[in-house]
Structures are given as C-alpha cells and as structure tokens.
Amino acid sequence: DTLYSIGRRFSIKPDRLARINRLRVPYTIRPGQKLRLDATSATVKENSKPNAATTNIKNRVTLSRKTRIRGWIWPTTGPVIVNYAVNHNKGIDIAGKRGQTIKAVASGQVVYIGSRLPGYGLLIIIKHNADYFSAYAHSYKTYVKEKDMIKKGAKIATMGSSGTDRVKLHFEIRYRGIPVNPLRLLPKR
Numbered sequence: 001d002t003l004y005s006i007g008r009r010f011s012i013k014p015d016r017l018a019r020i021n022r023l024r025v026p027y028t029i030r031p032g033q034k035l036r037l038d039a040t041s042a043t044v045k046e047n048s049k050p051n052a053a054t055t056n057i058k059n060r061v062t063l064s065r066k067t068r069i070r071g072w073i074w075p076t077t078g079p080v081i082v083n084y085a086v087n088h089n090k091g092i093d094i095a096g097k098r099g100q101t102i103k104a105v106a107s108g109q110v111v112y113i114g115s116r117l118p119g120y121g122l123l124i125i126i127k128h129n130a131d132y133f134s135a136y137a138h139s140y141k142t143y144v145k146e147k148d149m150i151k152k153g154a155k156i157a158t159m160g161s162s163g164t165d166r167v168k169l170h171f172e173i174r175y176r177g178i179p180v181n182p183l184r185l186l187p188k189r
Contacts, residue, residue, distance in 0.1 A: 002029070003027045009087075010037055017037070020035075069129065071106070071152070072187065073103065073105050073152060073187070075094070077096070077100070078095045078100070078169075079094070080094055081094065081168065084182060084183065091135065091171050091172030091173070092170075092182050093171075094169045095166075095167070095168050096169060097159065100167075101158060102136050102139065103152075103155055103156065104150050104152055104156050105173075106132070107151050108126040109148065110144045110150060111133070120163055121137055121161070121163025122138065122142065122157075122160065123139070132173065134174075135172040136170075137164075137170035138162050138167075139158065140157070141160070144157075
C-alpha cells in the first residue's frame with residue numbers, strides 16, 4: 001500500500017492523510033503502521049483492506065437538519081447508466097451528448113476546476129456549505145472559474161468525454177468528505 005492508494009480507498013486526499021498523520025516527504029509508510037483517517041477518527045492498520053464494519057460506518061452518515069440542502073436539482077438530463085455502489089462507484093454516471101448543459105445542483109462556491117485527479121477528466125467541485133460538496137467529472141467546456149459564487153441551476157459546464165471512453169457526466173455528492181448516493185438526495189424523475 002501507498003499513502004495514495006490508502007487515501008483513494010477511503011476517499012481522503014493523500015496530502016490531507018499525510019498532514020493528519022504528520023508524515024513528511026517522501027511520505028514513507030511501513031507495513032503494520034497505523035494511520036489516522038481524520039483528526040478525530042480511529043486508526044486503520046496500514047496493510048488492511050476496508051472491512052464491512054469500516055465501510056458501514058463510513059457510509060452510514062447521519063444528516064443533521066442544520067446542514068441539509070433542500071431542493072436539489074438534477075445536474076443534466078439523460079438516463080443514469082451507472083449507479084452509485086459503495087467502494088466501487090462513488091457517484092452516478094449520466095449519459096448524454098457532447099456539449100449538453102451541466103447545471104449546479106445547488107447554490108455554492110466553485111472550489112476546484114482541473115484535470116489533476118486521475119479518472120475524472122475535467123472536473124468541477126462546488127462547495128455548497130460546510131458539509132456538502134458536489135463533483136462533475138468528464139466535462140468538455142467550463143463556464144465558471146474557481147472562487148465563483150453560483151446559483152442553483154446555473155450552467156457550469158458542458159458534457160464531454162475527458163478522462164473516459166464515452167460522453168457522460170460522472171456526478172458525486174459528498175457529505176463531510178464521504179460519498180453518498182446522489183439518488184437519495186436528487187428529486188425522483
């Protein structure tokens with residue numbers, strides 16, 4: 001295992017994992033070493049795979065009333081071609097056509113635009129409040145820039161195939177950094 005692979009497995013950026021565990025460059029980890037997943041979490045043994053208990057704790061997120069966002073909207077039209085799956089697909093994939101509009105699902109601030117995360121292509125991340133973020137991957141063209149404050153329904157990008165083999169939108173919602181099933185939050189259609 002590497003810091004990168006452990007971070008990816010538990011949906012934590014490797015640099016954050018290094019900071020939490022006070023690791024210095026070159027971020028060497030050793031078999032049997034215990035790593036903290038966040039500042040308040042229990043430790044996880046470095047060579048361990050996520051077990052059922054860890055997975056259930058991570059995905060059993062209690063949403064407080066204060067942080068809920070009401071009135072989520074769909075980011076685009078089109079059929080869901082890949083569903084959310086714990087430890088496999090951290091969001092949903094929606095099929096569409098190149099150039100199809102992608103909208104912000106809720107108001108917030110654009111905190112990231114780029115192609116530095118492998119497997120996501122051109123990615124936009126919006127922070128909606130202290131707890132919720134949404135991510136829009138495989139974009140073709142963006143219409144916002146980092147630090148922009150945007151309203152729900154604003155056109156943020158168009159659909160493309162950057163970082164993938166077909167035109168689609170990979171869409172994620174994260175609550176306190178943990179992926180949640182977007183279909184639980186988006187309106188039924």
